[in-house]
Structures are given as C-alpha cells and as structure tokens.
Amino acid sequence: MPQNLLIIGATGLIGKYITKEIIEAKGSVERIVILTSKDTTHNKASEINDLKQSGIEVLVGDITKEEDVKNAYHDIDTVISCVGRNVIAQQIPLIQWASETSVTRFFPSEYGTDIEYSLESASEKPHQQKLKVRRYMSTVTNLECTYLVTGPYSDLYFAEPPFGRFEAGGFNVKEKKCSLLGDGKGRISFTAMADVGRLLVAALQHPAASRNRVLIVNSFTTSPDDILAEFEKQTGTKWEVQYTGLEKLKEIEERAWRNQDPLATALTLRRIWAEGGTLYEKRDNELIGDPPMETMTDQVRQAIERS
Ligand SMILES: NC(=O)c1ccc[n+]([C@@H]2O[C@H](COP(=O)([O-])OP(=O)(O)OC[C@H]3O[C@@H](n4cnc5c(N)ncnc54)[C@H](OP(=O)(O)O)[C@@H]3O)[C@@H](O)[C@H]2O)c1
Known part of the structure; x- marks a missing residue:
C-alpha cells in the first residue's frame, strides 16, 4: 500500500465513495491529503469538516495553478484523480506536474465505460x-499509472431516468414503471458506487498487479429484464414497462448531439452499454484480491429504500 496519498475531487460524486474507502483502509497509510477548491470549502463545509475530523489533511487550491498543485504534491507518492467530466483534460498538466515531483503513481479519473473497448x-x-x-x-516515462474501468454505476442506472427523460431508460419505484433500453436482454456489467471505492483500495493494495494497466472490474453482470424482474419480486407487484429499441435510441442520441441537448453524453454512454460495450470474457477483480462486491439484489433493495 502506498504511504502518502493525495485525492483530487474527493467530494465529487464518485470521489466521496473512493475517499470513504481509503479512510477505512487508513491503518495502512501514513498520510491522506485532499486538494479541493475554495468554493467547495464553502459549499460543502460540513463534509470538509468531517474529512478533517477523520484525520485527512485538507489543502485548498486551484487545480489549474502549478504552484497550488505542486504544493499539494509535496512528499506524495500516489495521486488519485476523481475530477469531473468537464475538467478531464486538465489532468494533462496535473500529470506533467506530478512527473516533476515525488509522485510515482497516478490514477487518472476514469471509473466508467471502457474508452478503448473496440475500434x-x-x-x-x-x-x-x-x-x-x-x-x-x-x-510520461517516470510515472506509473492505473486506469480503473468500472462500467456504469448501478446506483444511477437503477434509478429515475437522467433529466427525467424516460426514453433514456430508468426505474421509477414510486410509480412502478420503467423504461428499458434495447430489447431488455442485452447484458451489462455494473459497478455499485461503494464498490468503486473498494476496488480502488484493492488496486492500491496490489501495486504490482495494477501497475501501468487498465483494470477492468465490476460488481455484477445482468440485463434490464433481470433488473426489472428483481424490482417486481422485491416490490411484490408487476411494473409498467416500455422499451427504447437500439435504433430508436441512436436516433434520439444523434438528435441530442445536434441540438446540444445536455442528455447527449448520457445517451451515448447508455447506447454503448446497451450494445454490449461493457461485456468481457474475464474481469480483473481477481488480480487485485477479489474484494467482496455488492449484488444486483443489494442494489435493487437500496434503490427501493432510496425512493
Ligand atoms: N460509470 C458511471 O456511471 C459514471 C458516472 C458519473 C461519473 N463517472 C466518471 O467518474 C469520474 C468523476 O466524475 P464525478 O461525476 O464523480 O465528478 P464530479 O462530481 O462532477 O466532480 C468531481 C470533482 O472535480 C473537481 N473539480 C475541479 N475543478 C472542477 C471544475 N472546473 N468543474 C467541476 N469539477 C471540478 C471538484 O472537486 P473540488 O471542488 O474539490 O475541487 C469536484 O468535486 C469521471 O471520470 C466520470 O466520467 C462515471
């Protein structure tokens, strides 16, 4: 396990889960530092306070400023980036600056769909x-890296459709209705958000196995029809179902990109998942110690509890 960790984006959607698991594994780490923006220290004051209470060092800075970032890198060996989609390219200078310091390993912000799945x-x-x-x-020759590829988060997929747009797929527990993508039978590998944190810690604990590679990991593989069957079982009733077939989905997706619709990215990702773009013959969980993972049943139960 590395000894001096810096997390960037620690209070973001997935950063929170990753940070929580790293804190739980703290016994084996010397220092956990987060670099966060000034805005976040105001907007998420109680969360930041909780992190400090759990022994985390909180540094405030701007990830676009070399001085702030190099100051945060001081004596750090491993950087875990959880930055959001709109600042992914900012990681290029973050990596360059890391290569000029004590940092030896960098986890770029991935935690999603395999961006090199096929041609x-x-x-x-x-x-x-x-x-x-x-x-x-x-x-960059003097930095090791690990890309943690998790596929879609089941917590988000087993929930209301993005932007309330039913054609993009989703499950409405209150109204017992859902919209399934494709023919409902296509298998998708999901990772629960809590498992993303567990898998990241497992990758840290297995540095040789995760060195300079893409780790393809997930919690479970299932199909929209099977998810629906589990919702019906756990709620004890039949649900109203509608399908958005692949051709229709592609049409909506193309229109969304043409119209600069904020749903466009989600539609493309969901089309990739529905086409089987998260399926593999083998996953890499075993390489990093096969940590216990949530099941589809767990995730459906949690979705019902949240509703
Ligand atoms: N598999 C899936 O289903 C799925 C779903 C969502 C996301 N993801 C992936 O997970 C990764 C993290 O995404 P996320 O949704 O967790 O990120 P997020 O919540 O949107 O943002 C994470 C953090 O990025 C930092 N940040 C720094 N500068 C920023 C800026 N100008 N604008 C926005 N954020 C800024 C912020 O941290 P500070 O305020 O502390 O600076 C923020 O909390 C991405 O690679 C994304 O593609 C995957």
Whole structure:
C-alpha cells in the first residue's frame, strides 16, 4: 500500500465513495491529503469538516495553478484523480506536474465505460478527453499509472431516468414503471458506487498487479429484464414497462448531439452499454484480491429504500 496519498475531487460524486474507502483502509497509510477548491470549502463545509475530523489533511487550491498543485504534491507518492467530466483534460498538466515531483503513481479519473473497448470507441464523443489523457500519460516515462474501468454505476442506472427523460431508460419505484433500453436482454456489467471505492483500495493494495494497466472490474453482470424482474419480486407487484429499441435510441442520441441537448453524453454512454460495450470474457477483480462486491439484489433493495 502506498504511504502518502493525495485525492483530487474527493467530494465529487464518485470521489466521496473512493475517499470513504481509503479512510477505512487508513491503518495502512501514513498520510491522506485532499486538494479541493475554495468554493467547495464553502459549499460543502460540513463534509470538509468531517474529512478533517477523520484525520485527512485538507489543502485548498486551484487545480489549474502549478504552484497550488505542486504544493499539494509535496512528499506524495500516489495521486488519485476523481475530477469531473468537464475538467478531464486538465489532468494533462496535473500529470506533467506530478512527473516533476515525488509522485510515482497516478490514477487518472476514469471509473466508467471502457474508452478503448473496440475500434469504434476511438470516435465516441464522450471518450475524447479521457483518450487524450491516456495518450499523454503514455509519453510520461517516470510515472506509473492505473486506469480503473468500472462500467456504469448501478446506483444511477437503477434509478429515475437522467433529466427525467424516460426514453433514456430508468426505474421509477414510486410509480412502478420503467423504461428499458434495447430489447431488455442485452447484458451489462455494473459497478455499485461503494464498490468503486473498494476496488480502488484493492488496486492500491496490489501495486504490482495494477501497475501501468487498465483494470477492468465490476460488481455484477445482468440485463434490464433481470433488473426489472428483481424490482417486481422485491416490490411484490408487476411494473409498467416500455422499451427504447437500439435504433430508436441512436436516433434520439444523434438528435441530442445536434441540438446540444445536455442528455447527449448520457445517451451515448447508455447506447454503448446497451450494445454490449461493457461485456468481457474475464474481469480483473481477481488480480487485485477479489474484494467482496455488492449484488444486483443489494442494489435493487437500496434503490427501493432510496425512493
Ligand atoms: N460509470 C458511471 O456511471 C459514471 C458516472 C458519473 C461519473 N463517472 C466518471 O467518474 C469520474 C468523476 O466524475 P464525478 O461525476 O464523480 O465528478 P464530479 O462530481 O462532477 O466532480 C468531481 C470533482 O472535480 C473537481 N473539480 C475541479 N475543478 C472542477 C471544475 N472546473 N468543474 C467541476 N469539477 C471540478 C471538484 O472537486 P473540488 O471542488 O474539490 O475541487 C469536484 O468535486 C469521471 O471520470 C466520470 O466520467 C462515471
């Protein structure tokens, strides 16, 4: 296990889960530092306070300023980036500055769909910034890297549709209705958000196995029809179902990109998942000690509890 960790984006959607698991594994780490923005110290004051209470060092700075970032890198050996989609390319300078300091390993912000799944992946719009980061990282010789590829988060998929748009797929527990993508039978590998944190810690605990590689990991593989069957079982009633077939989904997706609709990215990712773009013959969980993972049943139960 590395000894001096810096997390960037620790209070973000997935950063929170990653940070929580790292704190739980704290016994084996000397220092955990987070670099956060001034805005976040105001907007998420109680969360920041809780992090300080749990022994985390909180540094405030701007991830676009070399001085702030290099100050945060001081004596750090491993950087875990959890920055959001709109600042993915900012990781290029973050990696360059890391290569000029004590940092030896960098986890770029991935935690999602495999951006190099097939030849077609190279032209998918939502992948472009992450692909640029991987290309840059491949030119840096004195830093090791690990890309944690988790596929979609089941917590988000087993929930209301994005932006309330039913055609994009989703599950409405209150109204017992859902919208399924494709023909409902296509299998998708999901990771629960809590498991993303567990898998990241497992990767830290297995540095040789995770060195300079993409780790393809997940919690479980299932199909929209099977998710629906589990919701019906746990709620004890039949649900109203509608399907958005793949052709229809592609049409909506293309229109969304043309109209600069904020749903466009989600539609492309969901189309990739529905096409089987998260399925593999083998996953890498075993390489990093096969940590216990949540099941589809757990995730459906939690979705019902949240509703
Ligand atoms: N698999 C999936 O289903 C799925 C779903 C969502 C996201 N993801 C992936 O997970 C990774 C993290 O995404 P996220 O949704 O967790 O991120 P997020 O919540 O949008 O943002 C994470 C953090 O990025 C930092 N940040 C710094 N500068 C920023 C700026 N100008 N604008 C926005 N954020 C800024 C912020 O930290 P400070 O305020 O502390 O500076 C923020 O809390 C991404 O690679 C994303 O593609 C995957």
